[in-house]
Amino acid sequence: MCTTQPVSARQPDLSESSLIPVLDEIIDSYCGTRGALIPVLQSVQNLLGFLPAPALQYVSRELNIPYSEVAGVVTFYSFFSTVPRGTYLVRVCLGTACYVRGGKEVLEALTKELGIRVGETSEDRLFSLEIGRCFGACGLAPVVMVNNTVHQRVKPAKIHELIEQYRSEGMQEREVQ
Amino acid sequence: MCNITINGIEVEARDGITILTAAREAGFTIPTLCFLEGTIPQGACRACVVEVEGAPSLAASCCTPIRNDMVIRTNTKRVRDARRTVVELLLSEHEGDCQTCVRGSDCELLLLARNLGIREIPFNTVNPVQQIDRSTPALARDPGKCIKCRRCETVCAEVQHVGAISAQYRGYDTVIGPAFASPLATVACVQCGQCAAVCPTGAITEISHVQGVWNALDDPKKHVVVQTAPAIRAALGECFSLEPGTLVTGKMVSALRELGFDAVFDTNFTADLTIIEEGTELLTRLKSALVDKKEVALPQYTSCSPGWIKYAEYFHPEILPNISTCKSPQQMFGALAKTYYAQKIGVKPEAMTVVSVMPCTAKKFECQRPEMDDSGYQDVDYVLTTRELGDMIKMAGIDFINLPDDTMDAPFGTSTGAADIFANTGGVMEAALRTVHALVTGRNLPAEDLHVRPLAGLEGIKSAEVTFTDTVENWRFLEGVTARVAVAHGLGNASDLITHIQETGEVFHFIEVMTCPGGCIGGGGQPRFTTDEVREARIAAIYKEDEGKTYRQSHLNPAITEMYEQFLKEPLGETSHHLLHTGYTGKELFTQEV
Incomplete structure (x- = not known):
């Protein structure tokens, strides 16, 4: 069942005045910690759903790490995103085990079902599609993660059903808001 | 000390150094690409691998420290094959338009491929199409020629504290460039060109002005x-x-x-002229502070080095009032x-x-x-x-x-030794002290050969003191005053010095900053490859040129005297103000949304 909380139910307020106190709080909590960049970026993304340029520039300035290096880390890890993501982040594992057990076919089915390619977000902002290289659940291959929920032994034929559950949950959430 | 054996020859080497350093000091040749003297080794390119007896795999000599009794071989089939494969792989991702590339005989990749006897590239690779970035006035980036050795990134971040470029994306898609691989003009790059100076290939070069100059030379109306x-x-x-x-x-x-x-x-x-204008500016600031008891921006910083100016505009806008208003020579x-x-x-x-x-x-x-x-x-x-x-x-x-020797033309051909040493770290300061001391006391700077030794050499931050005694009437307010001066070269050192002054309040009156390590002799446009040994040789040559000059103090240059009599009238005068001075404005670090 779908038990996950949406990554970001609402479009976050990205104006400078509201962004800075939030970022300061995150940065302060890592004050003086070596290697703070990645945890800070994770916290910011958890909060905002993605990493907008002004937030990255602020992090670069406050942590005194060159912007090129911050961007280097953001672009290196597929977990980070600089564009808004949908309510549900769907990640398909294409690690070796998942790949040989049909991960690629699962991805194709998802692409078709969602009408988007890898790295894109659906027009209704409900779904984003990404690929991953091993979630450490090879015994359950092929694996799909939707936000923090792991779906095991996924079959292409079951994709429609899986996505429909999230779709109706997401629509209901929106109506409540 | 360690006793090691390299290719069957016993060698004594200092503790803690790497195999590469030990081997080179003992006269053995080991090729390198990513290795950059004076910085932390990356071990990224693996061109420097050697065989270490007892070790299961080859060792990257640039980042493997020596141990006592280590037995090293730099020239075995295994080593040669591994190096060749490494370079073949690099070549497979390198756009090698060698016939027309700006890098010719000084391309390290080309030289290495030749030395390893590579005659064909056994890997068929379709490389991503790369755009050449010509967005800035001084530097062009051609990522297709980049072999990701990351020397440019190291020099930009570690030596210059600028960090304009770094590795973006991952694996096959990696680009060494500005944040999100955006154009260089959209980020805080100071255009110093140290990246171009250390690049082993043609991936970063200066924007050429050669054709423009030929066109002007070929135009009879010009x-x-x-x-x-x-x-x-x-x-x-x-x-x-x-x-x-x-x-x-x-x-x-x-x-x-x-x-x-x-x-x-x-x-x-105009270097001599700079000393007159900048020295007068310093004395004026000191007078305002000491006699008129006004708030004056001190220490005064030099302004000859445009990379430094751009750096201050981006990273230290708070000191812009301290920078001399003199234009560069x-x-x-x-x-x-x-x-x-x-x-x-x-x-x-x-x-x-x-x-x-x-x-x-x-x-x-x-x-x-x-x-x-x-x-x-x-x-x-x-x-x-x-x-x-x-x-x-x-x-x-x-x-x-x-070619035979010829001499420069009048009226801008006569200069003093003080102008020559503008090329060296510490030189502008020494030149300024020579003239300021002479103006204030009527006597030559009390230093052997007029050289301020504590300011010379490749130490990153240097300082000296000069006390004025028996001052002439105009400058009596400086009687007994000790001027404290400092010199930094390489922007990382400049940044450290500024921070030190801001944190400790240490008093300096005049500070020379040169953007490039060693000063202009180590500039981003100099012949490759500039090592510390090369820097020292160029520095020594410049001092020799200085010592051979008839006049060695800027204010004694007769052509400068004539220029003031005929045209400028007086230092910091109206004409000077209009033609020779300028102002600075702080720049935003992030000019463009990504």
């Missing part, structure tokens, strides 16, 4: 004058395989005449050439082309700053790096080595 920075004469010879530190001043003048310049001048002249020259000199010879400024030969890439940026047009036109039209001048001399088929 009066084309050239100025040469002090650092060129100690390095240009390297373009023609002369030893680093060979002085070629006279040959350089002959070559410039053969290239067809209408007049050959010396940036040294290049820009003073341009402004005077298109006014004073143009009038003197009856040429309209619009018919004059001013070309600079600089050891620097940032000078290409500087001449295009919008405020550098006090003559009514862009004061300096083209800037050639030392390398570009070398290329032009070769294009013209000039036999540089066998």
Whole structure:
């Protein structure tokens, strides 16, 4: 069942005045910690759903790490995103085990079902599609993660059903808001 | 000490050094690509692998420390095969348009491929199409030629504390470039060109002004004058395989005449002029502080180095009021050439082309700053790096080595030894102290050979003190005052010095900053490859040039005296203010949304 909380139910307020106190709080909590960049970026993304340029520039300035290096880390890890993501982040594992057990076919089915390619977000902002290289659940291959929920032994034929559950949950959430 | 064996020969080496250092010191050759002297080794390229007895795999010699009794082999089949594979793989991702590439005989990748005997590339690779980035005035990036050795990134972040470029994306898609692989012009790059100086291939180079200069020289309606920075004469010879530190001043003048310049001048002249203006500015600031008890921005920082100016505008806008308002010698020259000199010879400024030969890439940026047009036109039209001048001399088929010596033209050809040493770290400060001391006390600086030894050499941050005694009447307020001066070269050192002063409140009156390690002799436009050994050789040559001069203090330059009598009237006067001085504005670190 779908038990996950949406990554970001609402479009976050990205104006400078509201962004800075939030970022300061995150940065302060890592004050003086070596290697703070990645945890800070994770916290910011958890909060905002993605990493907008002004937030990255602020992090670069406050942590005194060159912007090129911050961007280097953001672009290196597929977990980070600089564009808004949908309510549900769907990640398909294409690690070796998942790949040989049909991960690629699962991805194709998802692409078709969602009408988007890898790295894109659906027009209704409900779904984003990404690929991953091993979630450490090879015994359950092929694996799909939707936000923090792991779906095991996924079959292409079951994709429609899986996505429909999230779709109706997401629509209901929106109506409540 | 450790006893190690390299290729069967017993070698004694210092504890803690790497196999690479030990081997090189003992005279063995090990090829490297990503290794950069003076910085933390990356071990990224694996071109330097060697065999260590007992070790299961080959070791990257640049980052493997030696141990006692280590047995190392640098020339076995296994080593040669591994190195060849490494370079073949690099070549498979490298756009090798070697016939037309700006890097020729100084391309390290080409040389390495030749030395390893590579005759074909066994890997068929379709590489991502890469855009050449020509967004800045001084530097072009061609990621297709990049082999991801990351020397540029290291020098930009660790040595210069700028961090304009870093590795973006991952694996096959990796680009060494600005954040999100955006154009260089959209990020805080100071255009110093140290990246271009350390790049082993043609992936980062200066934006060429060669064709523009040829066009001007070929245009009979143009009066084309050239100025040469002090650092060129100690390095240009390297373009023609002369030893680093060979002085070629006279040959350089002959070559410039053969290239067809209408007049050959010396940036040294405006370096002398800088000392008069900047020294007077310092004394004026000191007077305001000590006599008039006014709030004055001290210490005063030098302003000759355009990379440093851009750095301060981005990263230390709080010290902009402290930076001397003097334009750099290049820009003073341009402004005077298109006014004073143009009038003197009856040429309209619009018919004059001013070309600079600089050891620097940032000078290409500087001449295009919008405020550098006090003559009514862009004061300096083209800037050639030392390398570009070398290329032009070769294009013209000039036999540089066998050229006779010639001398520079009047009125901008006469200079003092104080101007020569502008090329070296510590040189501008020494030149300033020579003149300031003489003006204030009427006596020469009390230093052996007029050299302020604590300010010379490659130490990153240096300082000295001078106490004024028996002062002349005009400057009596400085009686007994000890002037404290500091020198930093390489922007990382400059940044450290600024932070130190801000945190400790240590008092300095005058600070020299040069963007590049070693000063202009180590500039981003100098012949490759500039190691500390090369820096020291060029520095020694410049001091030799200084010591050979009739006059060694800027205020004694008779041509400068004449310039003030005929044109400028007085230091910091109205004409000076208009033509020789400028202002600075803080720049936003993030100019463009990504």
